[in-house]
Amino acid sequence: MEIFTKQLNSIDLERGLVLPRDCNLERLQPFHGTIELSTIVESYAGTHLPDPVTIHCSTRSGKLEFTRGWRDIARDAGLKSGDTVTFYREVNGGAQYKMRVRNVG
Template sequence: MEIFTKQLNSIDLERGLVLPRDSNLEHLQPFHGTIELSTIVESSAGTRLPDPVTIHCSTRSGKLEFTRGWRDIARDAGLKSGDIVTFYREINGGAQYKMRVRNAG
């Protein structure tokens, strides 16, 4: 179940990924402050980063933002401004978060 899709800009890559206003947050477990989301990252071709990455999701200035862990994903996946990420929850014998990345070029 998709939580959000976003085309990245330079601020997302440098500071942290702010979740879009239209994100489907009912698929995130409720929290206040910070939550850790163990996430599998894969390309649109199905290639995965070797290990799940823990993303810290926190509220900043009233907005949800991926902070620690997100920059590792961006670096390891070679993400650039204009690339598209889709974050979703997949239930397959248990809840699991996944992020699919698609390069704009």
């Protein structure tokens, strides 16, 4: 169940990933303020980062943003401006968050 897909820009990589306005927030578990989401990161080719990453999601200036944990993903996956990320929730007996990354280069 996809929550959002976003093509990255330099601000997403330097400051934090601001979630798109059209993201499907109903698929996130309800929260106020901040939430930490344990996330498995994989490429579209199917390779995974070795360990799940905990992403800190918070509201800043009225917008949802991935902060802590997101920069680790961007660095470890070699993400650059123009790359695409898809964040989704997979339900197999329990909720699991996953992020698929696609490098343009």
